[in-house]
Amino acid sequence: MPGRAQRKATKSLSHPPLADFKVGVDNVIFSVDTDQNRLLVLLVMRQEEPFFGQWSLPGTLVRHGESLEDAAYRILAEKIRARNLYLEQLYTFGGPDRDPREAPDSYGDRYLSVSYFALVRYAEAELIADRVSGIAWYSLEQVPDLAFDHKQILEYGHRRLRNKLEYSPVAFEVLPELFTLSDLYQLYTTVLGENFSDYSNFRSRLLKLGFLEDTGVKVSRGAGRPASLYRFDAEAFAPYKDKPMVFI
Amino acid sequence: MPGRAQRKATKSLSHPPLADFKVGVDNVIFSVDTDQNRLLVLLVMRQEEPFFGQWSLPGTLVRHGESLEDAAYRILAEKIRARNLYLEQLYTFGGPDRDPREAPDSYGDRYLSVSYFALVRYAEAELIADRVSGIAWYSLEQVPDLAFDHKQILEYGHRRLRNKLEYSPVAFEVLPELFTLSDLYQLYTTVLGENFSDYSNFRSRLLKLGFLEDTGVKVSRGAGRPASLYRFDAEAFAPYKDKPMVFI
């Protein structure tokens, strides 16, 4: 590889050479199953080395001419047919030795992972099983061992989800379009833990804000009084944009 | 470059080839000059192409065997001798075409920038001028045109600073070790804008929290009653860790 050696020499003789990178994108895709009140992550079974046969976050390497975000959308689209979708960058993990493909002391490529955080609606998200069908939603408490440092990435994504839930309306990206107020409340408690707030206070606080539209439609789930279905009204929410701490 | 072509072929014939990256680290280093109440960023004058002679954020390319964070600390240490220091990752900018060194349609290297956010104490930070001395603190309102997409990165860092100021004790990383309460207040107003809170309320809220230690020492700055010097007590702050929204 004469081209590479040459490039090194141009810079400076005393410095250690620059690292060459392949850049991967890994997605932490969350959803919730409102019926069973489970917070879910999308995992895929790896079909190649390294970590063949292990579960991992859906990821891909960035291709020529492709932006990071494009790559993130691409894997998403390969794994899932989703109508709605929220996506944002999470964090970049890039220490040496995070990928076993990096030969310890060689001058081969380093692998760097830019992680993205995504939210989709469970009911509208159709998983795309390739021939080997290694793809599944996992409840957060039952996540198996993951390839690479994906457990760490997932943990980081989970933290981000908890934070975002408190001060931005991301809940409505994961909930179905029509939801009951206890769906919403349950989502908050499963993500934030019990005793983040009393139901009745949570309820009145949110209703007072005025961006939850009552459709009037009632649904009955087993015993008990039927609940109203609500819809998130993005326009009515607009004035709260950029103002933090609306929810709790 | 036969090695590279071979690697491509192993994967799949239909896919576009993977991009090869050089990874850069760019630091947004903030400080405040308490005397003049200016929020400052550290800029360096580029000594090489591209953007030769333009101001830019201090950055470097990641070397073989070096982690991203190591690289971030390395540039910092090259530019500044700082006792205290706060550093965290900001965001990764990685679209194609963000760096003019990328030939538009070639298969050359892409340049990706992982940005870091740093805070140092102005008084304790000694700038290291290399032979050409192209390094300086710039007041945020007077930042000139910057190389690459550094203006965007800086803007992003500024946003992060504003957020962090509200819910974490980063202010004490930028202030000198001993500071008056109006130093603190001024810092908040210069970063967050006027009318974020009335001085007297700000004051009593913070003192009630109990992690500001009054040293008893007084300083007089021109006319007016001399002010007490305070010190941030990290231990007393500990219970507030992870609890957001302590300051406002």
Added chain:
DNA sequence: ACAAAAGTGTTTTTTATACACCCATGC
């Protein structure tokens, strides 16, 4: 009829906001 879930309301406590006023210093 009664348990279960949804929804309403009231009381108490805490926190935010506004603002009036006193204190110590330089000139």
Added chain:
DNA sequence: GCATGGGTGTATAAAAAACACTTTTGT
């Protein structure tokens, strides 16, 4: 002695937290 910045206190409004109660359904 008065302007200047530092520091204290109080009165009012608003929001958070606790909890008691009503309403509507399935069984």
